[in-house]
Amino acid sequence: MKLLQITDIHLTTPGQTIGGRDPNANFDAALTHALTNHPDAEALFITGDLSDWGDAEDYARLRSRLKTIPIPVHLCIGNHDDRPTMLAEFPELADENGFVQQLVPLSTGHAITLDTWGPETHAGHFCEARAEWLDRQLADVDGPIWLFMHHNPVPLGIEPIDQIMQLDAARLAHTIRPHAAKIRHIFHGHCHLPLSGSFCGIPLSAPRGTNHASWPDFGAVNELSAADLTESYAVMLSHGEDVIVHMIEYGYTGKVRREGTPAYASWDRLTMIR
Template structure:
């Protein structure tokens, strides 16, 4: 089974840029690259910060863009979004409690989309009502379960980012710990960094994002750090006993060299391309 994760697309008013990059054009490039190179993907999951300012026009353009995509696309919201504005354009995205959460059956197991949005903050929240919902859905879900969310549920060791991570991390962690045997992987965004780790022995990961890139500036205690690294998305290859995740830097414009061979007999000092 192949899944794709895009994150932090930050759609803006046409013509506006973020870090000198056009997020609308970069999202179109990401979607085009994904469809061209991975037409066999089962679904695309976009893990939040769909809009940069939560503007309705951004969601309307997003709806039009994904309507043309031949692959199913499922949406989470992030701290840059506005839940009520998003739901005015995507009302089908609401669960029974009004959160942007959903259950997506997959050919191998289940995907669960989580809403970690909170008002007037960049930090993430997963309140008791959401925790109860997730607990019930995990009890019913067919394993393996893949969780998709915006905010990181584990500190990344960079002070400014850790201030705006998931604030209900302990409660969230207790819920997933009870169902750890079912949960194959947690996918998040928010940090604009390629990350990997585990929570209660459940692996998690994040790609960089489809527009502006972060930088792991461990010495900086007050500001978020950016860089000019390439835009990216993730390709998830899930089999019965394994999960492999690639970060595809589709924004890379350098040379791709086809060099070497997997066959040991072809490794020759005189003829090997290095």
């Protein structure tokens, strides 16, 4: 099974930029690259910050763009989004409590998209109602289960980012720990950094994002740091019990060198391109 993850697209009013980059153009470029190079992907998951300011026009343009995509697309909500405005455009994404959460059948198990949004904050939240909903989904379906969410549930060791991580990580952990054997992988965004690790013993990962990038400044105290790094998305491949996640830096415009075949006999100190 192959899945695509795009995160932190930050759609804006056409013509506006973030960090000198056009998020609308970068989102289109990510879709074009992903769908051209991975037409066999089963589904695309966009893990939040769909709009930069939660504007209704951004969600309307997003819905229009998604109609052109030939594979299913599933959305998470991020801290830059606005839940009422988003659900006004995408009412089908609401669960019975009005949260942006869904259970998605896949050819290999199920995906679950989680709502970690909270009003007037950039930090992540996961209340008891959301936890009860997740517990029911995890109990009712067989594995493997793939979790998609916006906020990182594990601290990065970078103070400004950790201030706005998933603050209810303990409740989330309490909810998923009894079902951890079913959960194959956790995908998140939010940090604009390529990340890998684990939560409750479950592997997790995040790509950089499709527009502006963060910089891992471990000495930072109050301010977030940014850098002009290449835009990216992620490709997940599942083979039985095994999983690999690639970060695809589609914004790279430099040369790709052909260094030779992987056959050992062809490696020659004099002729190899190094």
